[in-house]
Amino acid sequence: MDILAQIATELESGGDEKVRELTRAALDSSIAPSTILNDGLIAGMDVVGNRFRDHEIFLPDVLLAARAMNAGLEILEPLLGESDTTSRGKIVIGTVKGDLHDIGKNLVGIMLSGAGFDVIDLGKDVAPARFVEAARDSGAGVIGMSALLTTTMPAMKEVVTLLEQEGLRESVRTIIGGAPVTEEYARDIGADEYGFDAANAVERVRSLLRS
């Protein structure tokens, strides 16, 4: 098995120490950092995302894989040039105001980073204005919002409205998700996309940034 495939395999099983070692070894054998990122780390995370979507693995496996991904990224990040990191686009994510549930949001963040997006995670209980500010300041093309509570969902609409008021509705697209959130709700509040799970959210963000 070549070293990139080994990195992917170790990442899938959550072997953070192994991923760290192999990433260093790959650099030593003069493989380009962007190749290690794409064909090693991201390739492994892709498999993890698909297996999670298909209920073959569960949350702990994804969290351990994410830890392994970060172990590799820490080594690669200082070596990656601008052109390597900004290729797939930037997204601001967070759990909306009044809501402290962030497991789902974190999972989406992991999957997006795993797919090569530049993720700015604002955390939980994020006020509408902070989403908009962060998108404007960072130049992110997408805002992703999560809510677990039926009572906090309306905060998503506030963000969409605020984007409209600031004239950013076209340049900053929106995607929402979370247990009580539905496709219909996304349509009702004028959000551009709805992700029904973490893997699906990545697909939808891809299509948003392409369009």
Next chain:
Amino acid sequence: MKPLLERVHDGPVVVADGAMGSLLMSRGLEPGASPEGLNLSSPDTLRDVAAAYFEAGAELVQTNTFGGSALKLALYGLDDRTEEINRRAVEAVRSVVTDRAYVSGSCGPCGRMLEPYGDVTETEMHEGFARQASAMAEAGVDVICVETMTDVREAAIAISAAREAAPGTPVMATMTFDPTPRGFYTIMGVDIPSAVSGLLQAGADIVGSNCGNGSGNMVDIAREFREHTDAPMLIQPNAGMPETVDGEVVYRETPEFMAERAVELVALGVNIVGGCCGTTPAHIRALASALRAG
């Protein structure tokens, strides 16, 4: 009133209460505030909710302590008031039901994950649950209900913490499953056989499932539980998944639909039936009337 375990053993089925959070919201709980904070500021609200379920026919009424473990309260900066928050919740329900119904001390997940995939140690988690259990036991709760668990390790820690901190108080424990193409699993990857053995080994007296994806799925979940254990069983379904209609959140399962499923649950040998998210005193009234007729 007989001790709960004796009552469950002797039958007939015990009717439990329904959702707490939605009733608290309709009585003024602000989104984003700690629901357990109300135990300090508004005990009248707790008494209202307990009375609504007791009058609807619940024989087992839960306390407003789902997020009452010290680790969870810490998210709201309320962990130094863990004992008071839990004690007051028990006192509020007891003052309404007196000795006419059982008071069940709700104990939900602590909101953080265990090492290695999370950042909490088993010792920290155990300590957080023990403080809650001890306060509820001192206030005279009839049973501690560890619920909505998805990690069987966390459930086992909560159960053993309750066992140690509240010796003599029975413990029930329920987990939340999703249907997958390969059967029922929690989001953390726990299947029903592992849940049954994990919960019982940790010392639960009563096991089962709550929340989830509606009462139809719960019939299948209860059937699978019964294939693996003869232990007393508690089932509390939600009223289906929430949907939004014209900006309002609705749960699709009607009291009548849920009452029919409750009859099926009892036929499978379920000993305690109540409701979770989206259920109301109307659901509990329908359920009680269907089960007591049967």
